[in-house]
Amino acid sequence: MNPTFSFDDLVAVDGYLGRIFYVDSWREVKEHEEWGVSEYVEYSLTDAINGEWLEAFDTDLRLVCRKENAGDYLMAFDMTDYPKAASATVHWTDYFIGIDRAEEAVGMAREPKETPKTARAASAQEVAKRKRKTDGLLDEYNDYMRLYAAFGDAEYKTKAEGVLAKMRREAGE
Incomplete structure (x- = not known):
């Protein structure tokens, strides 16, 4: 097998x-x-x-x-709408005190704690966030260049160069 x-x-x-x-x-x-x-x-x-x-x-x-x-x-x-984990948390009070009395236990939260993100997931999420930002800037640049090509207005070319400068600044960080 x-x-x-x-x-x-x-x-x-x-x-x-x-x-x-x-x-x-x-x-x-x-x-x-x-x-x-x-x-x-x-x-x-x-x-x-x-x-x-x-x-x-x-x-x-x-x-x-x-x-x-x-x-x-x-x-x-893209992790923007990634489903949350289904918690399988078991509290010791469920076994030693009994499920009926577990809520009376002092200092025990009944809500499961959120699972911390792994380093791999956190870095992948950061990269995806940067990629979306870069893609947005590239779209904006391309839009201004299309408008400049269509109408020949120098204002569109100036705005496109401003977006390009912003991308360079962001890449230098």
């Missing part, structure tokens, strides 16, 4: 729309039951943006990109 995906490949998981995961590990499972034997591959995954951990069957995964291109893919990935 050969796994379909390799370590650090980016995959999409059925039921987790809009989210991408790294393949952390995989295991071959062979189950012997009363009516026969079943074999399948099971994967351990980590959300590439918020670090949430997940297990999934190979049949539930689709390849987004191989590990060689994962860094480039994440740098260009």
